[in-house]
Amino acid sequence: DTEVTQTPKHLVMGMTNKKSLKCEQHMGHRAMYWYKQKAKKPPELMFVYSYEKLSINESVPSRFSPECPNSSLLNLHLHALQPEDSALYLCASSQDVSGGWTYNEQFFGPGTRLTVL
Amino acid sequence: KQEVTQIPAALSVPEGENLVLNCSFTDSAIYNLQWFRQDPGKGLTSLLLIQSSQREQTSGRLNASLDKSSGRSTLYIAASQPGDSATYLCAVRVGSGNTPLVFGKGTRLSVIA
Numbered sequence: 207d208t209e210v211t212q213t214p215k216h217l218v219m220g221m222t223n224k225k226s227l228k229c230e231q232h233m234g235h236r237a238m239y240w241y242k243q244k245a246k247k248p249p250e251l252m253f254v255y256s257y258e259k260l261s262i263n264e265s266v267p268s269r270f271s272p273e274c275p276n277s278s279l280l281n282l283h284l285h286a287l288q289p290e291d292s293a294l295y296l297c298a299s300s301q302d303v304s305g306g307w308t309y310n311e312q313f314f315g316p317g318t319r320l321t322v323l
Numbered sequence: 324k325q326e327v328t329q330i331p332a333a334l335s336v337p338e339g340e341n342l343v344l345n346c347s348f349t350d351s352a353i354y355n356l357q358w359f360r361q362d363p364g365k366g367l368t369s370l371l372l373i374q375s376s377q378r379e380q381t382s383g384r385l386n387a388s389l390d391k392s393s394g395r396s397t398l399y400i401a402a403s404q405p406g407d408s409a410t411y412l413c414a415v416r417v418g419s420g421n422t423p424l425v426f427g428k429g430t431r432l433s434v435i436a
Contacts (some may be wrong), residue, residue, distance in 0.1 A: 233349075248412060248426035249367070262423065296366055310416060310425060311357060314367040
């Protein structure tokens with residue numbers, strides 16, 4: 207199974223809503239990532255989790271709150287978003303082996319298309 | 324700071340043509356380079372990954388080469404088909420472990436039947 211799944215596929219929310227995006231992988235990968243992608247732009251890294259611990263936060267506003275409840279799941283909690291946060295949110299995972307020869311190919315999910323009204 | 328550039332930004336070719344997409348990066352100290360395909364509104368599909376010690380990787384009609392010293396990679400697509408129409412993204416990883424990928428802006432390919 208080389209698949210990363212994301213739910214929901216589409217999400218429309220108001221600026222006062224609280225919602226969550228979910229990502230799941232069963233490849234035994236220990237690194238998981240959230241990216242944000244605006245139209246016709248490359249993905250921008252938001253967060254990296256390594257062994258269920260937050261290792262990189264690319265200065266993302268606190269209205270985005272990541273959570274990694276176990277090695278297979280990654281959530282992104284959303285609260286008080288702005289219309290400019292509308293984008294495609296992509297989750298990815300990779301094998302994360304410290305030291306030695308690593309094969310860190312990143313596998314991406316299909317994304318959640320988020321619209322903030 | 325690592326920067327990745329992809330040229331051209333867009334490319335239109337007739338079906339059956341062989342084509343080359345280019346990717347260049349400013350810092351040759353990369354760990355690996357990955358080529359992705361993205362269809363409109365969809366996620367990224369990994370096509371090929373080249374480790375820094377490798378010169379090329381092949382998968383079907385795709386061949387990716389890496390010249391680390393000159394900071395260049397190419398993606399060669401043989402006998403293009405309309406189904407190859409997509410945006411192709413190049414990304415480099417600058418270290419081992421969970422260091423981030425640095426993406427180029429992509430090349431939007433249209434293959435005309």
